[in-house]
Amino acid sequence: MINGKDLKPRDISTIGGQLTKIELMPLPAPFDKPGMAPELKEAKPEWAEKYCAELDGIIAIDTFETPKTKEEQDALVQKFLRGVEKMLSEETNKGIIQALNLSMEYCAKCNTCSEACHIFQATNHNELYRPTYRAEVLRMIVKKYFDKNGKLIPGGKKGVMVKFIGGDIDLNWETVARLGELSYRCNLCRRCAQVCPLALDNSYFAKEVRKIFSQEMGLAPKPLHDKGSQLQLKTGSSTGVTKAAFLDTIEFLDDDCEDLMGTRYVTPIDKEGADILLIHNAGEFMAWPENPTAFNILFNEAGLDWTLSSDLMGYDNVNYGIWYDDLQAKKVAIAQNEAAKKLGVKRIVIAECGHAHKAAAVVADRFYPGSDRVPVQSFLPLLRDLIMAGKFDLDPSRNDFPVVLHDPCNVVRQMGIVKPQRDILKAVMKDSKYYEMKDHGVNNYCCGGGSGFAIMSAMNFASYRDNVASRMKLKQILEAWGEDVVLSEGPKYICAPCSNCKGAMREIIHNYGLSRYNIHYGGLVELVVNAMTKFDTPYMEFLRDE
């Protein structure tokens, strides 16, 4: 095993064994004392025997059984190389080729990106997680095995020149397997690209390797593919919830809301020609039903002409394809648009789900002609305008507890929606209770759940997510409040207006035992409903318990 500080890109080809071990960044109080923070879980021997634990002992791709025979190993390498050839093809990979080629060609290796990466920092600057590491490995492979037109050279280039230009790598099955795993150590948050003096994007390399694995080799983590986009295309939702179950759930939520708040708000479903089709992350209905219920209350109180859809693909805004597979992303986006067109709505409003914001509004934007698209927008400016127009009677003193806002990467850095959520919070709570993280807005750090990590928990991957990927976010939260607030008795609230981010927050709270500090998490609309003077009962469960 190589010390993380000494690791070089070509070491990824090391034959056999685990390449390196993760060391963790120290955390602020109260986790600065020994034994306070949990440790990473090592892979069980039976897992390591079957899957690829050769990178850092973590296993992300639960469909990838490592090759055992020489023939299988050679076949894996050849399949990967054919995938790289397609990645480099202007014809096959046209949706990214210009941007990818620029990042492939021009990196000056100035390492400005490294300090921007929460994973690199969380691992105490282990070279494996430097944003340029996987990019450089892929660059080396391209330089050695492909000509300048991106055509595969069987056996690769030989001689001094290939070493001179930086193609000094031996491609073996370990390289391919480790690179595949390494592509799932990056949250694709693009914070590294934001600081690059050449505007290059290392996340492309992680995503392109994921694409090669999925699109060429048929290998993707089950929660993303088999139980994610494939299930969604089949049943209408990645949760597996069918139309009938969805309708039952909505009825149950409306009943529950009436029991709790004393007013019945009927969720409109399949209302043809409505102004707004609101699409939630269907996970909300199962895990955080208070969130879609809050939307129901707010939209009905504001008198909006809106509806949910019960059509296949119309009630789940997730699109996992954007993290690993172009075809899946396109299929899901087109189907969601078709559901909206079928209802004849004027616009799609995306509820609290960050990646769905980006997938529907930005990624899908160039999938098909604009004339065929139902306009897509975020709920944030709509809700901000409703509040500013005085549609709700709000009492900011009702949210009388410290709130720290987490910015979902897809909403801020990748869509430029920064101010509306802050305007909303200013209207529903006192300034003195509102906390910003040190790096916020477009400079935020990922929650650690980005790019699918929030739903990936096979073997020991959850341990990587919670202890490494989410580590910077925990540090930010603790530092934003400070030790005094963290240790104070009253409730504290992490406001995360995104389903995946909430998933990550849930695991952070669970993993680090933050409940003992009375720390809670949830969305943004819940705070708005909680501030409404119309209701006597607090909206959030943790306030009712008090």
Place this chain on the structure above:
Amino acid sequence: MFLTIFCWVALICFFGASFYKAYKFAKMPMHGRQDLYPIPLETNERMHYGGSYYEDDKWYEKPRHHNLKGEIIDMLAEMLFIKKLFIHQNSLWWISYALHLGIYAALGWTVLLFIGAFVGPASVFGSIIYLLTIVAGIMAGVLMTVGAIGLILKRLIKPEFKNYTTPQEYFNLFFLLCVSASGLLVWLGDKSFEYGRNITRAMLGIKSFAESYPEGMPIILIVHILLLGAVMIYIPFTKMSHYVGKYFTFHKVIWDNEPNLPGSKIESEIIKQSKDPKPSNQWSAPHYQPQPASEEAVQK
């Protein structure tokens, strides 16, 4: 005569290959959106905190604001001062900027030399050009030399740079160092950069090298001209041509948030691209394989 032709070949190669490179990037298919905020094309207020038109309700009904001034200012700040490096890695900026400023000074020096080939130092304008040429030339030589040495040392000493630097990348810096160092050596014997004017006079056919140097050209000058020409031919074929790439990475990739609205140029391009034939080398995973006719349209 050889040197005169070589100088023209170098100049033509530099600009020709650079433009060809730009053309190759420009004709690549339109990619999916890669917006990364802040984007300076947005309004003045929004560009500062990273906001976008998505902060408006019914954004698609609102007029699009293109802050051309904001984009030009940000682009110039990046091109002329390497703003992001200054902000995010200040310690490296001093060395890197020395090299880049030296290159900018060398470009300015070249332009001044062409003007100086026609204008003698006798007039006021001519004397200003004459003085500026000297200042630019010294800046170019000193800053490029300091920057190149600094970057070579940094890459040799610091493991986080060393482990990622290829032999070619050392060579590139060394090549630039040879050009600037040889230029400084020539300058030691020609403090007014008359040699530079002699090059441009020879290139413009005003006065040949043989006429300017009846007793023969100094060897170091010949070496410098050969190195300078060679590096100009070499640069467009390497990552040192990032002056081309940078336009695309910013303007055409991370700042391109132009939406696909009905009737827009983006929509026309999408319609055009949708008529492209299916890729001959399609991905091989099972879910990419031929499917029922109803799903075929999606695949394309």
